[in-house]
Amino acid sequence: MVDLDAPLSSLLPGRGRGKKGDPARWLSQLGLETGRDLLWHLPRKYADRGALTPLRDLEVGENVTILAEVVDAGKPAVLKSRPGARLVVTLSDGRDKVTMTFFMKSVHQFGHVQQDLQPGRLVLASGKAGQFNGTWQLGQPDYELLEDTDEDTGEGTGTDPGGALRDGVRTATRADRPIPLYPATRDCPNWLIRDCVATLLDRLGAADGFEEFLPPDVVAAEDLLSPLEALRAVHAPVDRAQLAAGQDRLRFEEAFVLQTALAMRRASTAAQRALPRVASADGLAAAFDERLPFPLTGSQREVGDEIAADLARPHPMQRLLQGDVGSGKTLVALRAMLTVADGGGQAALLAPTEVLAAQHLRSITAMLGDLAAGGLLGGDPRGTRVVLLTGSMGAAARREALLAAASGEAGIVIGTHALLQEGVQFADLGLVVVDEQHRFGVEQRDVLRRKGNGIPHLLVMTATPIPRTVAMTLFGDLETSVLSELPPGRAEVQTVVVPQDRPAWVDRTWQKVAEEAALGRQTYVVCARIDADDDAVADGAQEALLEEGPAPAAPRGGPGRGPGRGPGPRPAAAVSQVVEVVRHHPATSGLRIDVLHGRLAPADKDDVMARFAGGELDVVVATTVVEVGVDVPNASVMVVVDADRFGISQLHQLRGRIGRGGLPGTCLLLSGTTEGSRAGRRLAALARTRDGFELARLDLEERREGDVLGAAQSGQRTSLQLLGVLQHSEVIERARGYARSIVGTDPDLAGSAGLAAAVAARVSGDTEAFLGRT
Known part of the structure; x- marks a missing residue:
């Protein structure tokens, strides 16, 4: 038997080719250490003899293999x-051209290259794509010739040992078959990967770790190949039909294993016990509802009923609450927290930043009024205490907050990671609300949940809309609630892309800021970095995902490249630079301006936000620390500098900070990219629609769905390679049904050892951590 978990150096003896030597050395550059790693390093696409690679689709800097x-x-x-x-x-x-340049010690050493690369020959060429004087080039090129013969050159199992040296010429797989193109590097090219895969497949039999682990009735119903047949089909397909059959098997396998893991989590939670939490007819929650100055939207009422029903059950609620920007998630969460506090229980609201935690404290106490002063002079007797616990609090304030939480006096405790510290205890923790769940890991969340006497209910909130098929894949162990309506009073927000190489447009941006200030309104200006000498963007801002091209000239009134910088990607503008631009621009020089970012002392951050919320500042120049939760109804303008450095969902979140008080808003996206670039298309989509779900779908497509569960750790493969959570929703639906049925009758998979092993092997590492965040 072949041990697929053995090192590749022992599985590929003598497979070195000339200068490449031991291929295991080069395969390790791709994180491929074992036989299993290699077999699951699947081709990213396939070439056909009749379809040459469109050169216009190349990207500068990418290692490519083209036909x-x-x-x-x-x-x-x-x-x-x-x-x-x-x-x-x-x-x-057939349309565009690309050059390959080979170097030798003398002109007499090119004989074999000239013999191979005769005009009219089809080749698979590999190298790093680049451009010089408008012409595409492949740096440090390598190549393979397509086999002209129709004879089967495979051995043993029918796989083609591509990369073999035949009569001194390295040839690819037979030209009438789909040609696999793998993720490769310069030192580990396509031919070497394919050669090693073929060698390993030729040694394998059905007993070599490829026992069927899917239930027989599922295999029959889905008409699936066996695991080994599927791997042969995707690595060395005879035709497109066989390739499709192999991909179908592996794609369904990915969906089934993931959905089984989620179903097991769901079953484990359902088996736990929790105290039911029910609001009283004349208690705190009812008093709050009576005082609301506006009616709940139908969506808020429906979701509130779902949460109330969950809280009343003797099992822990596990619910994801999502909604577009401004849909009223905080209000829904507050009503849930008041339901728990009604019966003497406590709720903890975990926020990712001190700015957001302080904002939650201000908005919740404002909504509650004297209901937030229970037990204090002037407080409503039905009320409770709302306290804040953050890392920057002074010793006296911290002791008071800790005592209020431990004694049960505080029915609602709002905090940051400080809530997770040792010494923080609750009298009766009944509900944990996690805001912006993607910023917390499973360990952090579980630390907080263990601070209660029993298992508390869990409500996870996200302001990033998640398409249904994505939620079904990533949050399959949670019940999902969606706030689909915006409350009354949300004004329209116009979004405009401002080219940074158009000085008049940039000037008009700052004039707009001044005009709004003259009307008593306020502006956010958001940057990707804090200081000009920062190597990376700050506070979660994303670098431009794709092409940027050379930096444009610095526009008048806007940040430029700075002196001494040559061609290349323009560094993102920093808060320290932009605040000076705003302070010295003729239109805005007289405004009240301050900065806000993560390096400020917590007290200084609170002071800036308090002054901005109180109308004492006209403009705040900030990083993405203002992305979520910061609520200033008087803010009507959002200026994002270098908007092409941010993702779609992040820009949508930033835009949601304005238009919250009934005032029409204007979002100005300053960008140095071209309209036709991918970053330009991102911004155009944002200007076109305010539908957060549509934008989230575009964002997901751009970020590549295979990475949606996080990059695999060294030695582990990414969990989703063939499964697309948008394209393959039907596959996910079917797999989910099968998985829930199996786990429903066998929660621990005691009768399905092979499936249990597959779940344990594949849902681990980064994937386990990602799933834990749900």
Whole structure:
């Protein structure tokens, strides 16, 4: 038997090819250490002889393998600047051209390259894509010739040992078959990966760790190949039909294993006990509802009923509350917390930043009024205490908050990671509300849940809309509630993309800020970095995901590249730079301006936000610390500098900070990218729609769904390779049904050892941590 978990160095003996030596050395660059790693390093796409690779789709800096035709074999030439010679070969896809440049010590050493690369030959060319003087180039190129024969060159199992040296010429798999193209590097090219995979597959039998672990009735119902057949089909397909059958099996396998893991979590939670929490007819929750100055939306009332029903059960609630920006999630969560406090229990609200925690304290106490002063002079006798606990609090304030939580006097405790520290205890913790769940890991959340006497209910909130199929995949162990309506009073927000290379447009941006200030309104200006010398963007801002191109000239009135910078990606503007621009621009120089970012002392951050919320500041220049939760109804303008450095969902969150008080809002996205670039298309989509679910779908598509569960740790493969949570929703639905049925009758998979092992092996590492965040 072949041990698939053995090192590749022991599984691929003698497979070195010339200068490559031991291939295990090069495969390790891709994180491939064992046989199992190698077999699950699946091709990213396939080439067909009749379909040349469109060169216009190349991206600068990407290691690529393309199928193209030789159009000019070139002639060797002696180098003028240094010893040696070079040969330039030109390839084409029928429209565009790309060159490969080979270097040798003398012109006489190019014989084999010239013999291989004759005009008219089809080749698989590999290298790093680049451009010079408008022409595509492949740096440090490598190539394979397509086999012209129709004879089967495979051995044993029918796999093609691609990369073999036949009569001195390295040839690819048979030209009439789909040609697998793997994620590769310069030192570990496509041919080497394919050669090693073929060698390993030729040694394998059905007993070598490929026992069927899916239930027989599921395999029959879905008409699936066996695991080994599927891997052969995706690595060395005879035709597209066989390839599709192999991908179908592996795709369903990914969905089934993931949904089984989620179903097991769901069953485990359902088996736990929790105290039912029911609001009294004349208690705190009822008093709050009576005082609301506006009616709840239908969506808020429906979701509130779902949460109330969960809280009344003797099992822990596990619910995800999502809604678009401004849909009223905090109000819904507050009503849930008051329901728990009605019976003497406590609720803890965990926020990711001190700014957001302080904002929650202000908004919740404002909504509650004297109901937030229970037991204090002037407080409503039905009320409770609301306290804040953060890391920056003074010793006396901290002791008071800790005592209020431990004694049960505080029915609602709002805090940051400080809530997780040792010494923080609750008298009767009945509900944990996690805001912006993606910023907390499973360990952090569980630390807080263990601070109660029993298992508290859990409500997870996210302001990032999640498409249904994504939620079904990532949050399959949670019940999901969606706030689909916006409360009355939310004004329209116009979004405009402002080219930073158009000085008049940039000037108009700052004039708009001044005009709004003259009307008594306020502006956020958001930047990706804090200081100009920061190497990375700050506070969660994303770098531009894709192409940027050379930096444009610095526009008048806006930040530029700075002196001495050559061509290349323009560094993102920093708070320290932009605040000076705003302070010295003729239109805004007289305004009241301050900065807000994560490096300020907590007291200083609170002071800036308090002054901004109180109308004492006209403009706050900030990082994305203002992305979520900060509520200033008087803010009507959002300026995002270098908006192309941010993701769609993040920009949507930032835009949601304005238009909250009935005032029409304007979101101005300053961008140095071109309209046709991918970053430009992101911004155009944001300007086109305010539908958070549509934008989330676009964001997910751009970030590549295979990474949606996080990058795999070294030695582990990414959990989703073939399964697309948007494209394959039907597959996920079917897998979910099967998984829930199996786990429903066998929660621990005691009767399905193979399936249990597959779940344990694949849902681990980064994937386990990601699922834990749900």
